[in-house]
């Protein structure tokens with residue numbers, strides 16, 4: 001790494017004001033780079049549902065914006081345990097999260113996607129976030145990259161970062177790997193007012209049915225969240241919010257009073273119905289003056305809870321590379337090298353774990369050993385921006 005600290009780019013355009021785009025903008029601006037975020041939404045609204053922030057993601061956020069963890073802890077919820085139950089309510093097992101905190105120094109935190117977005121945005125000057133800017137195309141040459149937006153505007157920058165989520169337009173224009181693949185599972189999610197009679201403040205409840213899962217957990221600030229997932233060989237969508245709600249009641253309640261009450265208390269308009277998809281690991285993210293980050297680069301199913309967490313690792317590493325390497329080509333190839341192998345392994349594991357979770361009971365073979373699980377979790381959660389050991393590879397080869 002070089003000694004002087006003039007970054008290799010001056011102006012950066014980031015597409016997408018999700019957790020990835022905003023965290024990257026904060027990290028780049030701290031390196032003295034004039035980073036701007038372009039978001040297709042016309043306004044920031046209370047959208048999305050809950051996310052789990054894990055030790056690796058939290059450590060990266062703390063390195064990007066010291067002090068942010070206090071704000072996140074106040075706005076989110078620090079879960080103490082997750083209890084796994086059968087559909088008839090018997091406890092299968094209870095996992096204490098204080099062990100994660102003791103071992104990895106960070107307590108698992110749940111938070112609403114929208115609150116996370118608001119908090120990250122609050123660390124940026126308002127005039128660097130441009131709403132109603134839907135990216136539709138870009139072109140690049142040796143010296144510059146020009147991004148085109150649906151509103152007719154164009155932006156010229158030294159670097160374009162596609163942080164525009166799983167259905168990334170930037171990835172399609174850059175790599176053209178097609179739409180994300182459907183993983184034979186649908187998901188329904190909603191945020192509703194917190195009710196202590198339904199879920200304890202510091203506990204997540206997970207109900208395992210045959211080829212289905214239902215989670216309920218507190219999100220903090222008077223909100224709670226449920227997520228239902230079910231194996232379905234073809235993605236199908238309801239035509240009205242009321243139909244979505246009655247579909248979820250029919251599929252999940254099954255006499256389970258807790259699930260029934262939680263869904264009943266939910267405003268049908270707030271239920272998100274989405275297919276669970278992934279993309280196959282890419283072998284290159286950066287081409288010339290354009291690179292990818294977050295779900296745009298490594299969309300994975302939620303089984304490891306790592307989508308947002310690996311995104312914050314990307315944000316930290318990209319800023320480090322742009323701030324510390326002598327030229328753009330070296331900075332971006334180092335970013336690719338630091339991120340692609342790690343995220344490919346997490347993507348592959350998440351997809352395998354997801355398929356296993358939702359396969360018929362007769363096909364639930366090939367479970368990893370507890371030792372393997374523990375070693376993997378250590379490698380995942382011990383990722384620490386302050387330590388060079390974060391760059392050490394995992395023993396497993398991606399096939």
Ligand SMILES: Cc1cc2nc3c(=O)[nH]c(=O)nc-3n(C[C@H](O)[C@H](O)[C@H](O)COP(=O)(O)OP(=O)(O)OC[C@H]3O[C@@H](n4cnc5c(N)ncnc54)[C@H](O)[C@@H]3O)c2cc1C
Pocket residue numbers: 015016017018019020021038039040041050051052053133134135136163164165166168169187189227274293294295296302305306307308309310311
């Ligand atoms: C059921 C479910 C549960 C999950 N649970 C977890 C969890 O527990 N923990 C976890 O870490 N992750 C979880 N995830 C994943 C997590 O939501 C994402 O990984 C994370 O939000 C990635 O951030 P991102 O900024 O890359 O993308 P996104 O959050 O998708 O943000 C992309 C942004 O880009 C904008 N955008 C899109 N296209 C354009 C365009 N053309 N022009 C301009 N703007 C554009 C979007 O409006 C959005 O604001 C879960 C996902 C699902 C489906």
